[in-house]
Amino acid sequence: MPWTTPSIKTFTPVATANEATHRQRTYREAIAEGLHDLLAKDPSVFIMGEGVDDASGVFGTTLGLVDTFGKDRIVDTPIAENGITGIAMGAAIKGMRPIFIHMRPDFLLISLDQLLNHAAKWSYMSNGQVPVPLTIRCIIGRGWGSAAQHSQSIQALLTHLPGLKVVMPATAYDAKGLLVAAVRDNNPVVIMEHRWLYDNPGYVPAELYEVPIGKALVCKKGQHLTIVATSMMVHEAMRAAEELKKANIEAEVLDMRSIKPWDKECVVTSVKKTGRLIIADTGHRYGGVAAEVAAEIAERCWDSLKAPIRRITMPECPVPAAASLEELYYPNYKDIIRTAQGLLP
Amino acid sequence: MNIDDQIALQLFQKMLLIRLFEEKVIAYYPEQEMKTPVHLCIGQEAIAAGVCAHLQPTDTIFSTHRNHGHCLAKGLDIKKLLAEFYGKKTGCSGGRGGSMHPADPTCGILGTSAIVGGGIPLAVGAAWASSMQGKNEVSVAFFGDGASEEGTFHESLNFAALKNIPVIFVCENNSYATASPFASRQPLTVSIADKANGYGMPGVRIDGNDVLEVYRVAGEAMTRARQGQGPTLIEAETFRWMAHVGPVDDTKTGHRPAPELAAWRNKCPVQRLQQLLLNKGIINSNQEEKLRHEIDTDLEAAISYAKQAAAPTKEDLLNHVYAD
Ligand SMILES: Cc1ncc(C[n+]2csc(CCOP(=O)(O)OP(=O)(O)O)c2C)c(N)n1
Ligand SMILES: [Mg+2]
Numbered sequence: 014m015p016w017t018t019p020s021i022k023t024f025t026p027v028a029t030a031n032e033a034t035h036r037q038r039t040y041r042e043a044i045a046e047g048l049h050d051l052l053a054k055d056p057s058v059f060i061m062g063e064g065v066d067d068a069s070g071v072f073g074t075t076l077g078l079v080d081t082f083g084k085d086r087i088v089d090t091p092i093a094e095n096g097i098t099g100i101a102m103g104a105a106i107k108g109m110r111p112i113f114i115h116m117r118p119d120f121l122l123i124s125l126d127q128l129l130n131h132a133a134k135w136s137y138m139s140n141g142q143v144p145v146p147l148t149i150r151c152i153i154g155r156g157w158g159s160a161a162q163h164s165q166s167i168q169a170l171l172t173h174l175p176g177l178k179v180v181m182p183a184t185a186y187d188a189k190g191l192l193v194a195a196v197r198d199n200n201p202v203v204i205m206e207h208r209w210l211y212d213n214p215g216y217v218p219a220e221l222y223e224v225p226i227g228k229a230l231v232c233k234k235g236q237h238l239t240i241v242a243t244s245m246m247v248h249e250a251m252r253a254a255e256e257l258k259k260a261n262i263e264a265e266v267l268d269m270r271s272i273k274p275w276d277k278e279c280v281v282t283s284v285k286k287t288g289r290l291i292i293a294d295t296g297h298r299y300g301g302v303a304a305e306v307a308a309e310i311a312e313r314c315w316d317s318l319k320a321p322i323r324r325i326t327m328p329e330c331p332v333p334a335a336a337s338l339e340e341l342y343y344p345n346y347k348d349i350i351r352t353a354q355g356l357l358p
Numbered sequence: 359m360n361i362d363d364q365i366a367l368q369l370f371q372k373m374l375l376i377r378l379f380e381e382k383v384i385a386y387y388p389e390q391e392m393k394t395p396v397h398l399c400i401g402q403e404a405i406a407a408g409v410c411a412h413l414q415p416t417d418t419i420f421s422t423h424r425n426h427g428h429c430l431a432k433g434l435d436i437k438k439l440l441a442e443f444y445g446k447k448t449g450c451s452g453g454r455g456g457s458m459h460p461a462d463p464t465c466g467i468l469g470t471s472a473i474v475g476g477g478i479p480l481a482v483g484a485a486w487a488s489s490m491q492g493k494n495e496v497s498v499a500f501f502g503d504g505a506s507e508e509g510t511f512h513e514s515l516n517f518a519a520l521k522n523i524p525v526i527f528v529c530e531n532n533s534y535a536t537a538s539p540f541a542s543r544q545p546l547t548v549s550i551a552d553k554a555n556g557y558g559m560p561g562v563r564i565d566g567n568d569v570l571e572v573y574r575v576a577g578e579a580m581t582r583a584r585q586g587q588g589p590t591l592i593e594a595e596t597f598r599w600m601a602h603v604g605p606v607d608d609t610k611t612g613h614r615p616a617p618e619l620a621a622w623r624n625k626c627p628v629q630r631l632q633q634l635l636l637n638k639g640i641i642n643s644n645q646e647e648k649l650r651h652e653i654d655t656d657l658e659a660a661i662s663y664a665k666q667a668a669a670p671t672k673e674d675l676l677n678h679v680y681a682d
Contacts, residue, residue: 067537068612091507091543092474092535119473123508158394158445158456161470330679334456335445336393337669 038217040210041050041187044074044150048112048138050221051196052082055110058196061088061101062150072152072211084239087316098124098149102132102201105147110196115151118167118205132201133176141180144199148192152206153244153295156339161331166295167242169302171203172273178202178226179272183247185215187270192225198226207244207295229276231283235263238353239288241280241306243269246293246325246344253349262357272302279305281313288319289356293349298326320356325349363640367413369569370408370635373628375653376427379436382599383426383443383658384605391665392443394456397645401567401599404627405530405669408572409498409592412580413606418466418484418497420477423458424530424598425470428500433465446667452678453670475508476500476526478588482514485525485583496524496583502537506550507543512557515591519558524583526576527554527591530566536602554591566594567627597622 023296031151038046051058060075066089070076079087090097094115101111115121118299122129128149135145154164171179178200182188195202232247233254243252247268254264269275284290290310292303303324325344333342359368380400384388386392399406410419410431421428429439434450442449442459450462458472468484471477481499488495505511506529518525529550533540540546562579564571572594580588599619601608606666609616635641641649 064536064538066542069537089538089542092504093507093509095509123473135576158458160394160454160456160458160472162458162476233433328676330676332395333454333670333675334451334459335449335670336452337445338454338675341672341675 019260035216036219037214038185038256040185040188040206040213040215042072043185043215043217044192044206045076046217047189047192047221048075049078049081051193052078052086055196057108058110058112059086059088060114061075061090063090063092065089065114065115071116072208073089075114086349093348094120094123095127098127099131102127102135102145102147105145105304106135106143110146110148111190112148112150112196115149117154117165118151119162121149121203122167124136128171128177128201128203129174131151133174136200146196146271147201148195149201150192150206151203151282154208154316155245155343156209158334158336158339159309159332160334164325164332166205166244166297168205168272168294169296169305172302172305173300176201176271179205180226180270181205181207181272182270183207183210183242183244183268185217187224187230187268189217190222191226193221193272194223196228197223202226204245209245210248213248222268225273226272227276229270229279230268232268233264233266235265236287237263237264238291238356239267239280239283239287240291240293240349240353242293242300243265243272244295244341246295249344249346250293250349252346253353255351256346256350258277262353264353269302269306275306277309277313280310284310284314285317288317290318290322291325291349291352291356292322293325293344293355296326298324298329301326323352323356325352359640360393363638365573366570366635367640368632369407369573370628370631370641371375371649372431373403373410373569373631374411374649376406376430377628378650378657379430379654380426382661386661387605394443394458395446395603395605396426396443396457396605397424398600398605399598401627402532402570402596404569405528405566405594405596406500406630408569409500409526409528409576411573412577413466413498414495415465416493417495418468419500420468420481420497421470421500422474422477422502422505423472424502425460425500426457429460429467429470432467433540434460434462434467435656437663438462440520440660440664441667443571444664444667445669446664447670448667449664449675452674454674474509475505476613477501477519478505478508478510479517481527482518482523485518485523489524494584495581496526498526498528500528500530502509502535502587503529503531503533503540503550504538504543504556505529506553515554515557515559515589518589521585522588524586525589526579526583527589527593528576529593531593531595532598534598534602534614537608549593551593553593559589559591561591561593563593563595566596567625567630569627570587571632596627597625599623606648
């Protein structure tokens with residue numbers, strides 16, 4: 014059915030596109046494999062969420078896990094996000110490593126009390142005595158009239174208060190590596206996946222490897238401007254960079270990967286080299302991730318900047334349903350190209 | 359025709375409209391022009407029809423992602439609703455809501471949330487406002503069995519009972535939340551209706567596929583509410599025939615067992631009332647055919663209207679984020 018088969022041209026890092034030398038898996042498969050291996054290796058890991066054991070298996074990422082690990086570790090839950098978050102946290106502070114899954118970040122908003130008043134503060138409030146090794150997965154939706162309550166990108170909202178970690182994998186490699194890192198982390202970590210990346214293939218090693226939380230990735234090197242992007246926007250940025258290259262403009266593209274903590278040094282180093290910065294985020298502009306990056310870079314790279322910092326974000330309105338409005342709503346590589354051209358002499 | 363027969367006929371007309379509306383959506387959906395996730399209510403029509411038959415336009419309802427039946431039963435124009443599905447400017451929400459978020463205050467639909475449990479407290483607040491304003495209006499919260507697990511359900515029941523608010527909680531228990539069966543979400547030792555007692559209001563469990571029973575029990579709840587006797591919780595047992603979302607048979611995709619669906623299809627609420635009307639001679643089969651034909655003609659006209667209506671444009675994108 015159309016609403017379940019979104020498609021987008023995605024990039025596969027050229028150096029790792031070879032099946033012979035670099036094992037290929039989709040973003041979805043990478044998550045499924047990561048979950049499976051984490052469960053197999055660590056008896057304290059378990060999964061909970063609405064429909065985690067059903068025939069859709071959270072867009073295919075938990076399919077079959079209940080057959081292998083049973084209903085005690087793959088736990089279908091009532092629809093009670095706030096309570097379940099607290100219950101998962103309770104298990105986490107007593108020695109388990111729960112992974113709580115929301116089909117959409119929008120539903121996670123119900124659990125902000127347990128997440129922000131409790132999970133995010135527990136370590137600090139207890140003077141470090143009670144850590145919260147809780148992993149939360151959610152999948153950003155988009156398109157087919159998903160509309161205002163099924164396509165929100167709430168990363169900025171989650172990062173304002175100290176204590177939560179937030180990551181946004183843009184590739185299959187990171188989808189698995191950040192999941193493993195999140196589950197092994199002793200802090201509450203929210204993983205924001207993107208539904209439109211699920212079919213995107215890439216290099217995924219077979220073993221349980223970690224992508225360190227807090228480290229960005231240089232996807233493409235360049236000297237004329239820096240584009241820092243998150244999630245889906247990494248793919249738009251790469252496409253923009255390819256087009257810009259044809260006009261002899263070399264953009265350096267950074268995948269932020271981790272929203273909090275974020276890799277300030279990586280961005281600072283790049284901007285000191287290029288002197289120009291565009292930030293492309295899947296979230297909103299006001300108080301957003303792009304605003305945070307812009308502020309930090311303005312403070313630290315003032316002398317290197319040759320042009321104003323630019324932000325590419327969702328517009329300041331909720332997500333509309335109509336296809337005609339969706340089309341206008343989401344920025345894409347063309348917006349990045351246009352913005353880049355405006356920054357260069 | 360006596361009054362009971364007239365009511366039965368009206369209920370049939372509403373249920374048939376809902377059924378044929380949903381079937382029309384199924385027929386046109388494969389064209390991929392209705393770009394909106396549709397949560398069809400086929401099999402559950404009796405609840406919407408039986409409850410809303412008691413409501414005036416000034417009474418309000420708050421529905422869910424599965425709202426088509428409630429909206430039609432409350433009197434939302436089929437053209438406006440279909441134009442909304444097609445993402446058009448003349449849709450009931452200007453095309454920005456789609457199938458999940460219809461709104462039409464002129465018939466008492468003050469917006470629709472697709473967050474599970476999201477509409478329940480809104481119904482309480484709206485009903486409370488009516489009583490603060492000294493109006494004899496009621497509000498209905500429609501929601502699924504899954505929603506009765508959310509905090510908002512429990513918090514709303516408590517408050518409604520505390521303040522004696524004229525609200526009717528109508529839980530459509532179709533045994534599933536997406537593909538998750540009731541038994542993996544709630545203990546089988548208590549029903550949803552049982553919970554009402556604990557919050558201090560009557561809870562009634564009824565056959566949600568028997569529209570006359572729905573009509574009768576909803577009527578009693580309305581009377582209580584309008585006479586200042588406070589809220590009621592109705593748990594209506596029913597079953598949805600289609601997949602959670604989309605015009606799909608989800609027993610074929612392994613989401614629910616086929617025999618369960620087959621058993622419920624035999625308990626079709628529309629068929630049941632139709633048989634009764636025919637048996638009692640309230641309508642004959644010619645009249646029934648004619649009614650179907652009329653509804654179909656209206657629906658076809660509404661589809662054509664929705665398809666050719668203008669889509670919202672750039673000028674529309676940023677307006678109404680804030681009220682004027
Ligand atoms: C807060 C929240 N959590 C999860 C979802 C995803 N979701 C949409 S409908 C649904 C099931 C709802 O079940 P029920 O309340 O029984 O209504 P039904 O679909 O059976 O009519 C779920 C889990 C959501 N929309 N909102
Ligand atoms: Mg249900």
